[in-house]
Amino acid sequence: MTSSLRMTRRAALAGAAFTTLAAPGAMAQAYPGRPVRIVVPFPPGNTSDILARLAAEELQRRRGVTVVVENRPGASGALGVQAVTGARPDGLTLLVTTQSPIVVNPPLMKNPPYDPVRELSPVALFGRTGFVLVAAPNFPANTMAEAARVLRAAPRGTYSAANPGVGTMSQLAMALLGLSLGTEIESIPYRGSAAALVDVAAGRVALMIDGFNSAVPMALNGQVKPLAVIARQRSPLVPSVPSLAESGVPELADLEALSWTGMFGPAGTPPEVAAWWTDALGEVMRDPAVVAKLAQTFVEAAPPVSVAAFTQEIASDLAKWTRVIRDARIEQQ
Template sequence: MTTNFALTRRHAMAGAALATLAAPRAMAQAYPARPVRLVVPFPPGNTSDILARLVAEEVQKRRGVTVVVENRPGASGALGVQAVTGARADGLTLLVTTQSPIVVNPPLMKNPPYDPVRELSPVALFARTGFILIAAPDFPANSMAEAARVLRAGPAGRFSAANPGLGTLSHLAMALMALQLGTQIESVPYRGSAAALVDVTAGRVPLMIDGFNSAVPQVRGGKAKALAVVARQRSALVPDVPSMAESGVPELAELEALSWTGLFGPAGTPPEVAAWWTAALGEVMRDPAIVEKLAQTFIEAVPPNSAEAFAQEIAADLAKWTRVVRDARIEQQ
């Protein structure tokens, strides 16, 4: 019997090509064939952890798939991120994180242990948390416009601002505000928001930019003044506080600091996986009961747009905070 090896080889190559073309469709039909692991790079109780567990529970209930949450804290989120960058890009190991390990921490590192742009695939942004500028009760201003005049009038560094730690979004947002006002505001870092807020409400430190969930209760309790939401638009979660764009200070009209939570896969994650999760997260984040539940903790549910839109937002945020670290001369670690 004579075998035509050339013809056999052509048939094999054609078959391989057809198999490659069919693979995405097969994955879309079968995904997820096994349990999905959501890695959270922070300890239990963090915003990412709360949202990951909510998503896991709701997706299991709605789609009948097994989703497991795994906390991998350490090294400012790097350990959890690397647990995902080193995984197979099959959609079975995904990352749920706030913006810090993706767009805030890398510019602050001399030698980042990972490249969030090259080693991760953005899947979906599905929640946001706003930030607010607050002042101590005795601070000599009751609005952002008044505060801007006070900050510019005194000698550079006369006023200080608390933050929950060097390199946090709170720290960088205040540094950006100082740059835009053309003044200096001394950074006073603490270990977490709770300790920082104690000194702000006691009048020992006059200013702080912090997340809604920790700062707004202090305002509503009469222990601090709300000067502005650090965003271009007023927030529905804190409707009585004007935005920076409404502050009457033109230099601050574009000042915005928003903490987002998103889903990522390893680089090369198939678009079919992103589409599956975009649809699943959309179901969860459009549920009125979920929207209300999250709003009670000052978290805004965001039905995902697309992986491409998320990637664009990441690129813009990374460029912005890289510029702030450079222009404010924040020392890299």
């Protein structure tokens, strides 16, 4: 079986196969009862780390629950994920991560070291942020509609796009944009967003899609030109930037690339755990002070949806990014 067929099959099975929460019975009457360890598969300062530490602080204050946040970066998030997949499904070891280790990295890997569909149980989704397309000051377009015309008319290789690294959401979102416009935009990987955005601001690279927290401050300072939020509607975090749906380009009307942060347990995590965290995180994320604090870092507080809705969103994202990786011929690592 070819790699692309394996990728497609994995995505197709995701909706039905994602590990469901185990039946009640094994949980103590008063969860959690002991300190909870949250593993973040990235270094401190990542969006998932910010949300995990905020949750830990608020739950200690509101419910007297001790939550220890442990950063386990490495191998594109795999080390942190595997620290949770190998844990007991008792609700005391949980993963808080952005979507890349769940729906992007597995289809990008020739031999992924874990299967998020079968080895993890979704618990709660509680944070979102977005991506914005920015252009160099010398790029000959100031709106998304103008940019679409420029990119379609230009000979192949005329314009390139920076991204913060191979396999990032930035790279995949730009690939999706190119596929939607019917044009190929050369991808140039950097080691992180900072260096990539510097080259865009200097006019050495034409375009970049990046997260709000990295790209929006430079756009607000006039160093790069914001063309569109990669979404169907404007974001309350950057209300001055139009969405792709407003661009007037029909092919882009439904295009969307959003980043979420979610909580997972090992396969077989009891449903009481999801219920407890849905209630607890909902209380935190509806607090106006928390909403305002997160908005300062360009993260939108998202009161948790049901486990079923979160599971469906994961399956949909996995299918979408698997398809983009295949259609854009992005090489598996």
